[in-house]
Amino acid sequence: MKNIGTLYGRPIGQFWEDLELWEYVLNSFPEDHFQWIVEFGTFQGGMSFFLYGQAWARRMKFYTIDKNPPEKFVPCFNQLDLRNGLPKHWTFLKDEPGVLFCDNGNKPAEVYNYYSLIHPSCLIGVHDWGTEFNPRDIPSELRPYRSSATTIFLGRSDFLNELESEVDIPEHWERPYRDESSPI
Numbered sequence: 001m002k003n004i005g006t007l008y009g010r011p012i013g014q015f016w017e018d019l020e021l022w023e024y025v026l027n028s029f030p031e032d033h034f035q036w037i038v039e040f041g042t043f044q045g046g047m048s049f050f051l052y053g054q055a056w057a058r059r060m061k062f063y064t065i066d067k068n069p070p071e072k073f074v075p076c077f078n079q080l081d082l083r084n085g086l087p088k089h090w091t092f093l094k095d096e097p098g099v100l101f102c103d104n105g106n107k108p109a110e111v112y113n114y115y116s117l118i119h120p121s122c123l124i125g126v127h128d129w130g131t132e133f134n135p136r137d138i139p140s141e142l143r144p145y146r147s148s149a150t151t152i153f154l155g156r157s158d159f160l161n162e163l164e165s166e167v168d169i170p171e172h173w174e175r176p177y178r179d180e181s182s183p184i
């Protein structure tokens with residue numbers, strides 16, 4: 001696995017295999033299915049520029065969120081603390097299918113708190129698969145679709161339906177994460 005380091009001159013916390021997986025996953029659904037990409041965790045925006053390009057080329061909306069602003073300009077950046085929820089006027093999250101990318105503070109909590117707030121035909125990408133986000137953190141309503149060594153894409157079982165998962169999950173994965181203290 002090769003850590004990218006910087007992309008477009010901005011630090012990025014991904015491996016090349018992760019970008020390859022994004023391209024593969026986005027291509028594997030009909031062109032007009034996903035209407036938006038939202039990134040949780042901008043950092044310095046290396047991945048944001050990649051996702052912005054993906055969204056622009058595919059005519060999707062794009063937003064990236066962080067509680068701390070990046071040092072340099074990042075397109076579509078919103079300074080928000082995810083523990084306070086998302087702007088109420090972002091109704092597209094519920095109204096249209098899209099891809100949510102969880103790559104900030106507490107990934108099990110992000111997935112658990114947000115998957116039911118978005119359209120049922122969404123995908124949820126989670127970074128740090130196998131380290132910060134593990135099989136036991138997958139809510140029981142979701143199932144894996146595709147993964148690289150460090151990113152996994154999940155979707156609702158009824159949305160993925162007959163699409164086959166190519167993710168190897170150990171036997172004991174069905175213990176769902178619960179964050180009762182979350183305000184969301």
Ligand SMILES: C[S@@+](CC[C@H](N)C(=O)[O-])C[C@H]1O[C@@H](n2cnc3c(N)ncnc32)[C@H](O)[C@@H]1O
Pocket residue numbers: 011012013014039040041042043044045046047048065066067068080081082083103104105106
């Ligand atoms: C691993 S970095 C994101 C890396 C970026 N996606 C990339 O690939 O280059 C995680 C980011 O999550 C942000 N973060 C942590 N907790 C947060 C919260 N509660 N709300 C919003 N952002 C948060 C941090 O400020 C940090 O910049």
